[in-house]
Amino acid sequence: MQLSNLITDFLEYLELERNVSQLTIRNYDHYLKRFLEFSGDIGPKDIDLSLVRKYRLYLSRWTDPKTKRPLKRITQNYFMIALRAFLRYLARQDVKTLSPEKVELGETEARPLKVLDDTALKNLLEAPDTANKSGLRDKAILELLFSTGLRVSEAASLNCDSINLSRQEFSVIGKGSKERIVFLSDSASEWLGRYLDARKDTFKPLFIRFQGRIDPSNSGEAMRLTPRSIERIVEKYVKAVGLSVKATPHTLRHSFATDLLINGADIRSVQEMLGHSNIATTQIYTHVTNAHLKDVHKAFHSGNK
Incomplete structure (x- = not known):
């Protein structure tokens, strides 16, 4: 053959x-x-x-x-x-x-991991104008991405009935059709609730467009934001607040993982929440959090008193 x-x-x-x-x-x-x-x-x-x-x-x-x-x-x-x-x-x-x-692979230079610091993250999350539905949606998207570490394709595929705001958790199907549980922060849960309350439609997709022709067929599937649309939304606010980092939805995923590790989460738990099948994939974040160890050493080692 x-x-x-x-x-x-x-x-x-x-x-x-x-x-x-x-x-x-x-x-x-x-x-x-x-x-x-x-x-x-x-x-x-x-x-x-x-x-x-x-x-x-x-x-x-x-x-x-x-x-x-x-x-x-x-x-x-x-x-x-x-x-x-x-x-x-x-x-x-x-x-x-x-x-x-x-079959050998060529050696590659390690790509720097893009992670937002606290100030940049705060500026980005506060950028949308929540006085209108589009702004509420965008705010909910940003909060969701940082709260859950979802991949952009996973966020785009969510439906309104996927989210359990009372329990602040839901399941998502990730790479390789693997199911995992992700969790909503208080802030993400609040803004998702506000966004859903502002919607007067009965469309199935969680994140929908508010421009163009309204197409109610197939439970509003044609209204669903695509992964590329969500990427453009993030890009818009990154430019609006003038971030030095060219942040994407995946940057928020990196920031989610780094935030957990810096604040004491064990790497196995972070692996589960990210949906990584291999722990080695999650270990890339230790290079970022290692920098934080210097601050810990400076603050708590008796030789620095």
Whole structure:
């Protein structure tokens, strides 16, 4: 069987057996098609170290036809990670090919984690004008993101009946269709309540647009804010308050995790609340909180008295 057919089988395996999100499948499709274009529709036994090395060189020298920019090293690694996952699948199917362990990733520089300090966070959360429905919605979005650490796609998918304001908690389906419980702060619960009280519709989505044509069909699904819309809302307020950090919804997720750790939460609990399947993913936040340890040492060590 040739590479093109095996790649199709792999993508179907991800969807049916691994229950991977459609976004992840599209990404794997994109990465593996690039390898297919490079290698040609060869057989799996023709994938060897020499071919992989040439492919890495090709990625390293590739430039975007429009921008003339090369691929970032971390992006090059995404292509190699997809190839390694594909080879791992082939090995499970007893298809003779290169061992996935032989596909190495290039070293990358650690990306600085964007986290808002207390002043920047306070300014951002207070930026929306809550005298109107759009401002109430935006305030509720910002408070929710910081209170729960939700991914932007998770926030966009919420429905009005998803939220339990009295218990100040609700379940969300995250990456890999994993369910987890997230919690609302008093502030987030208050502003979500105000926002919902101001809405006079019966639409199902929690966060809806207030501009454009009203479409009540399918319980108002067409009124739902998309993840990109929520990103634009955050971007608007980041610019309005003049933050030095180019903050996004994911920055609020980082700030959520960092806030918990600095204030004494254990890393396993933070892992659960973020929905990370691997503790190593959560440990990136320890690099940020380690800086806080210096302040703790200065304040409490007897040698500093």
